[in-house]
Amino acid sequence: MIKVQDLVKVFGAKRAVDGVSFSVERGEVLGFLGPNGAGKSTTMRMITGFIPPTAGTVTVGGFDTVENPIPARRLIGYLPENAPAYTDMTVAGFLNFAAEIRGLRGDAKRKAIHRVVEMCFLEPVMHQSVETLSKGYRHRTCFAQSILHDPEVLVLDEPTDGLDPNQKHEVRGLIRRMGASKAIIFSTHILEEVDTVCSRAIIIDRGRIVANGTPEELRRKSESAGAVTLRVSGVNGAALSQRLAQLSTVKRSAILEEDSAGVTARVFPKPAVNAVLARSVAEAVQGWRIEELHTEEGRLDEVFRSITMPETAKMGGEGDRKNPR
């Protein structure tokens, strides 16, 4: 549905987007990750036709967004960054305007508005002016606008930004459900959303795509992917390290925590021995009491960090062990 080919956008001397290509099919939810200023919003603005690309093409449903913008835009629902809405209008008035400009009239318009009001829980604020809404309601009002015409393509720029945890959960559920029948692309800073919502994720940095794959594939790129974390009691760190260092499967090991009760260590495998590492580690520490032993799946934030800021990633990679997943 969405095809992006060698997209480039230059602002003055800065190449905000520098040769980005990807495609999104119906039934896919593509997560767009990257640090601030990486070019996420600029790419989305080019997809929706708000700004023209310096070079490259975007087609939506087969329509080039520069050559043939109107039919392309008909297929797109767009939630811009910061969810702008006309502050002087009521929610009802705003949705009515959005429906009319999408060509909906009469019964079709009423039904469409009713549907999105229910989906986005806007009933209590329908006759309130947008100006007086809380951030969450304002955000959902703009979100409602984007799905009003039941578009085949959804482009959502930080759809969960500024929502409380319950609302975030609601919106993620909504995106996942709609993803079954639409092509969705959304940007986020929240890495857990990638797991709960996306079927595929792209990491973009300084205008270039630096990673593209399913959440599992991305996680496997993490340094800790395939590593074994174990906690043993009744031994000191030095003894454990020594024992582990003798294993042929181990590249290196690191002591994460050591106290009177025991030692927690992470063991990194040599290339291509992932599967047998856990067993060989378990055999090696026989005789001591193993309290915990598991293989790390890898962590998205680690991948994100190591890709987008390579020089500091090494420090973060093994230092923090809170929240291992």
Next chain:
Amino acid sequence: MNAWSNIKTIAKRELGAYFSSPLAYVFIVIFLLLSGFFTFMVGGFFEIGQASLAHPFFDWHPWFYLFLVPAVGMRLWAEERRVGTIELLLTMPITPWQAIVGKFLASWLFLALALALTFPIVITVNYLGSPDNGVILAAYLGSWLMAGAYLAVSCITSAMTRTQVVSFIVSVVFCLFLILAGFPPVVRLLSGWAQPWLVDTVTSFSVITHFDGFQKGVLDSRDVIFFLSIIVFSLFTTGVILRGHRAG
């Protein structure tokens, strides 16, 4: 037809925006107070002793509009850019010129309404004497066209900035030029040293020169075309500026 219904939808929203804020009411009240004050107190409506609106009433319009029309036009694009709704508007399945024309028409209709509400002065002059109502009608038409020209200039300045105040000031300056180019004292000053062809060229850019005919009841197609061409040119320029912002 599709284009027209898009323009209508945009214009309807824009008109609604005027009336949902105090702007519309404040504007209309001030406009009516000012035109009443100038007609009776400064213009000497009674002292002239003529059943005519040309001098006491319409003479002031180029000057009222200098401040009032930019106040109406300043928010058109500046506000959209400040709040960010321009990103919604221009990614809807409409062309930019439909949005530009829709917004312009809404404001122009609003000005027509304000102008129409001065009707008591027409009733007054008819009650006191027997004026030529054809002349008055022509002058109203000219006044409305002139307001449209100012408004279109305000569209340009509004598209240039996200700050309404900047838009207001710049468009006052632009409109002031449109007036002064034909303002008699300036013309006299100019004709003291400039060649006649230069004086003619400069004055032909003035709204005063072109409004004059309407005030006398003369509907000259050149005057109509002058105002319409300012409108068309300005709206076109607005489009170019908006495209320029988006192209980065």
